[in-house]
Amino acid sequence: xxxxxxxxxxxxxxxxxxxxxxxxxxxxxxxxxxxxxxxxxxxxxxxxxxxxxxxxxxxxxxxxxxxxxxxxxxxxxxxxxxxxxxxxxxxxxxxxxxxxxxxxxxxxxxxxxxxxxxxxxxxxxxxxxxxxxxxxxxxxxxxxxxxxxxxxxxxxxxxxxxxxxxxxxxxxxxxxxxxxxxxxxxxxxxxxxxxxxxxxxxxxxxxxxxxxxxxxxxxxxxxxxxxxxxxxxxxxxxxxxxxxxxxxxxxxxxxxxxxxxxxxxxxxxxxxxxxxxxxxxxxxxxxxxxxxxxxxxxxxxxxxxxxxxxxxxxxxxxxxxxxxxxxxxxxxxxxxxxxxxxxxxxxxxxxxxxxxxxxxxxxxxxxxxxxxxxxxxxxxxxxxxxxxxxxxxxxxxxxxxxx
Numbered sequence: 001x002x003x004x005x006x007x008x009x010x011x012x013x014x015x016x017x018x019x020x021x022x023x024x025x026x027x028x029x030x031x032x033x034x035x036x037x038x039x040x041x042x043x044x045x046x047x048x049x050x051x052x053x054x055x056x057x058x059x060x061x062x063x064x065x066x067x068x069x070x071x072x073x074x075x076x077x078x079x080x081x082x083x084x085x086x087x088x089x090x091x092x093x094x095x096x097x098x099x100x101x102x103x104x105x106x107x108x109x110x111x112x113x114x115x116x117x118x119x120x121x122x123x124x125x126x127x128x129x130x131x132x133x134x135x136x137x138x139x140x141x142x143x144x145x146x147x148x149x150x151x152x153x154x155x156x157x158x159x160x161x162x163x164x165x166x167x168x169x170x171x172x173x174x175x176x177x178x179x180x181x182x183x184x185x186x187x188x189x190x191x192x193x194x195x196x197x198x199x200x201x202x203x204x205x206x207x208x209x210x211x212x213x214x215x216x217x218x219x220x221x222x223x224x225x226x227x228x229x230x231x232x233x234x235x236x237x238x239x240x241x242x243x244x245x246x247x248x249x250x251x252x253x254x255x256x257x258x259x260x261x262x263x264x265x266x267x268x269x270x271x272x273x274x275x276x277x278x279x280x281x282x283x284x285x286x287x288x289x290x291x292x293x294x295x296x297x298x299x300x301x302x303x304x305x306x307x308x309x310x311x312x313x314x315x316x317x318x319x320x321x322x323x324x325x326x327x328x329x330x331x332x333x334x335x336x337x338x339x340x341x342x343x344x345x346x347x348x349x350x351x352x353x354x355x356x357x358x359x360x361x362x363x364x365x366x367x368x369x370x371x372x373x374x375x376x377x378x379x380x381x382x383x384x385x386x387x388x389x390x391x392x393x394x395x396x397x398x399x400x401x402x403x
Contacts, residue, residue, distance in 0.1 A: 043145075046132065050145035053123075057115040058153065062104050065111070069103060070096060077180060086179035094175040098168035105160050109327045110358040112153060116146070116335030117353075124342045139340070139401050146336050150328040158325040162293035169290045188281050194306035195275040198222060203235070208282045211237040216249065218274065229255045237278055238271075247274050283310055288317040312379055316372045319383035320365065326387055327361065330394045337397035357393075361386050 043051075073096075081091060104111070123129050132142060186209050192202040195218075204215030216235040220228040233251035253266040280303075291299060296318050303311040338353060364386040372382035 043148075046137070047145040047148070050142075051149050053119045054115060054146065054149040055152070057119045058111055058149075061111045061114045061118070065107070066100055066104055070099070073099065080180050084179040086175075090175060090179065094171050095179075098165075098172040101160055101168060102165055102172070105157055105165055107362065108153070108157050108324075109331050109361050110355070112150070112328050113331045113335050113358040114355070116332050117339045120336055120339040124340055127342065129340050130342060142340075143333070143336060146332050147329065150332040154325045154328045157328070158321065161321045161324065166290050166292045166295075169286070173286065173290065186282070188283075191281050193276065193280060199275075201274060201276060203281065206278075206281045208278055211239060211278055213281070225257075227257055229257075235274075243273070245273050245275050245277065247272055280306075288314045291317075293318065293321060312372060313369075315379035316369045316382055319380045320369065323383045323387050324365075327390075330387060330390045331358065331361065333394040334390070334397050337394070337401040340401055357390075361390055364389065 080086075120129070129142075133139070186207065188203070188206045188208075190202070190204060191206055191213075192200065195201045198221040200219045200221070202217045202219075203213040206213040213235045214233070216230075216232040218228075218230040219226060230249075231253050232249035234249070236248045236250070238246040238248055249270050249272055251268060252270055253264065256263040256265075288296065291314075296314060300311055300314050300318060303314070334357060365383075368377070368382040368385045371377045372379045
């Protein structure tokens with residue numbers, strides 16, 4: 001036997017035996033370095049067990065409560081659907097297919113709380129929580145799968161609330177206008193807004209059905225002095241134009257002031273570009289819920305630049321979408337801390353506390369939003385007040401949790 005050839009592929013061990021040399025490829029070396037970045041590496045069997053319980057109970061609670069809500073809604077609106085001859089396909093696809101995600105996302109804090117309390121109380125009553133703590137798992141470590149589940153739910157809620165539900169609300173509101181309420185704000189009176197730096201537009205009456213305004217005025221100021229004034233008997237938005245902000249003015253007149261001189265031009269019809277659109281002139285109830293988050297941010301920025309006062313409700317909606325995403329973490333902490341102790345009487349007490357706190361959170365959201373709109377409260381503060389208050393409650397409950 002040629003020992004020189006064997007030594008090329010074997011290395012001596014302490015026991016004197018020979019073993020094959022482990023050859024590491026460059027790709028395997030890189031993968032070994034990236035292994036600590038794999039998030040699934042830190043999830044154990046107990047983590048997957050709690051995550052499955054949490055997510056499964058969460059969606060079960062949604063399916064149960066939304067099913068009951070649909071039954072009550074059908075019972076309430078069936079007469080109107082019949083009266084206005086709403087087709088079955090429109091009722092199912094346009095109304096209820098958008099009804100379900102809207103209310104599921106709206107009451108998501110309630111579903112999270114119910115899910116956490118329901119399955120955690122079940123674990124505690126079966127002495128599973130006690131066994132975990134007795135095996136050396138701290139309550140802090142036990143909260144890891146809860147927080148992972150809350151993060152997944154938060155990301156889902158933010159995506160639905162920012163991109164999916166606003167588009168569905170447009171379809172849902174159009175259905176309600178045709179087959180349910182038969183009411184839609186299609187006109188505006190005495191509209192005034194800033195369409196550019198130092199440029200103010202006003203319309204005495206605007207009809208959104210035909211995209212036409214009457215009694216139009218356009219003022220241009222430089223250094224707080226009026227330098228141009230345009231009037232038009234009618235102004236029509238060009239819906240077929242490729243360019244935005246394209247308007248057609250009828251029976252127009254322009255006065256240009258240059259010092260003590262004044263130049264007047266007039267005509268019967270002229271095409272002009274004015275930095276405003278029909279959506280800037282008509283404000284309908286719940287309009288902020290039909291904008292995706294990027295559209296909402298753009299709309300708020302545009303309205304602030306124009307000096308519009310009707311922007312608070314849009315700012316509240318924008319901040320509320322972000323703040324609501326963090327509610328899952330807060331309410332999960334409260335629910336797990338309350339229901340992880342084994343007590344006599346089952347989960348009835350915890351379920352009652354959970355429902356009370358969840359409805360309290362939703363009510364506080366509504367009250368703070370109303371204060372922001374009507375009492376000049378900062379929109380960002382109004383959106384985050386429920387989270388701040390309930391975060392304090394969550395910290396107190398966590399400190400009292402079993403160790």
